[in-house]
Amino acid sequence: MAISASYPHHTRLLPEIPGWIAEEDTGFERHRGGGLLLLRTYRRGGMRAVVEITAGEWAESRVAQSMYLPIEQTADGATGMRCWLLRNRRANLVMHDGALDALSVTLRGGPGDLRGSVFLTIHGEGLAPDDAIGVALALDWEAITTTLAGHHPFDAARVAAATRPPPPPPSDQPRLWPMLPSLTVMERLSQLELERPPRFKIANIADLFPSDGKHCVAAMPTPILVLKEHGFAPDLIWSGFQFVSGRLRDALDLPPHTVEYGEVDTRGSADAARAADYKVLHAVHEADPVDLARMYGYEPDRDADGSLSTAWVLAHHGPHAAPRRTIWRDGFVPPAPLFRDTRGGLIATDALAERVMRAGLTDVMFQDVTSEASLHRIVTRVIADDGAG
The missing domain is CATH 3.40.1000 (Protein Transport Mog1p; Chain A)
Structure with missing residues (x-):
């Protein structure tokens, strides 16, 4: 008009x-x-x-x-x-x-x-x-x-x-830890992926992401994981999906009602990757443990479906945003020892993180996102005599 x-x-x-x-x-x-x-x-x-x-x-x-x-x-x-x-x-x-x-x-x-x-x-x-x-x-x-x-x-x-310094972390915070591959693993996978030809890739990645964004482990095509680095088979790979080794599955020791595992085709990979016995991990439960209103001083902008608006996410998580400690919701009860947050990240309870770390899986890290130190660098959970990070 x-x-x-x-x-x-x-x-x-x-x-x-x-x-x-x-x-x-x-x-x-x-x-x-x-x-x-x-x-x-x-x-x-x-x-x-x-x-x-x-x-x-x-x-x-x-x-x-x-x-x-x-x-x-x-x-x-x-x-x-x-x-x-x-x-x-x-x-x-x-x-x-x-x-x-x-x-x-x-x-x-x-x-x-x-x-x-x-x-x-x-x-x-x-x-x-x-x-x-x-x-x-x-x-x-x-x-x-x-x-x-x-x-x-x-x-x-x-x-x-929106711009003031972050508040101090509450003393009664639940002990929760985002579970990720270690920095060393992520850096090496990135290097292998950039090589020509790449020595790390998901060969059928385009077939694994339906247009509606929903994944069903039982119904999706088998991912084809190609990892051709001799002697390199990390216990956790995050590339569109979470690929977990047999060692990590044993350490997690989670019942079927909390996690589902899907098959992975590694026939084009090096011996170490084939021997790792990778499966796709899908955490059954999803929850939102983060108290954004307390972190930022007000309820964030949301779309009609209740999800965070793209504009709010971009403005508050970019390099020009004030760094914020994560604040977990008061009284939050994890639905399972391992669950997904609203963005698909894996969150582990303190007991599960302790169990995996005690198993000696050093290429899996549990990130500290609530401490003062986490505002300035990546901080990970460590094993203490009393089991606290």
Whole structure:
């Protein structure tokens, strides 16, 4: 629909710009799930500048993703990205083969303020960086943000809660441990996977992930695990699925109602991998033990189905987010000694972690995510005389 007929602010927010010809029939207002897009094209000679302004839900993930980029010069002049502050707003300039791909500016939004996001993007044909920047600076950013985000008041308390230092860990925390392959294992598998030809891969990975994202161990095709490193057969491999050795299954010693195991084809692997007797592990129980409201000072943004919104996850877990200790829910009772969290990670109880570590499986680690030290480096559980980590 044309903005001029349905959105009276169009010509004020995207006005005539001196030196450019503004096309009158390229403005649109689109509402989808509360999101908004304004669009107008400007021309000068052989150049075309397309200006897009998104707000609300349409802008949330764009703003959150832009926060991943450090504010510094990273372009090589031909292909790359420059990230800096423009009028004290975060700006990203993307170049490809010496031509401008896009200029984007976060007019409003960030941790605690994602619902009020407003995002400006300029792209087109024949544009140099200075052309795009000139068009951006010709617009009234304050009028744009006031008009498009005026219904979403800036909440200073919410922003402060999202960016304040993490609280001290409660003294009565349950003892839970994410279970992962050791760092040494992950690094070596990554190296083997990058070799050409790769010496580590899941040969039929595309067949193992159904479009609905749901996995049934009994019904899925048999994974084909290829690991061709002589003498290398870690007890836990995480590559789309969790592959566990016979040694780890013995150490876990879990009943069928808590875990299911699926067959693995290792015929194309080295002797050590074939002898490891790998199976696919599927933890039957899923639970959400993390108290995000206590960690961040407020209940996080969620989608209609109750899951965490993509924008919230990006903004609060990127490199520009304040590090946070994990806080487990008060009174949380694990549904099983080993269970899945809402993102598919494996969580073990303290007793199970102790049992595996006592079995001497050093290539399996149990990560400490609640201590002060865990804010600064990866910390793992250790065996103490009393069995505590």
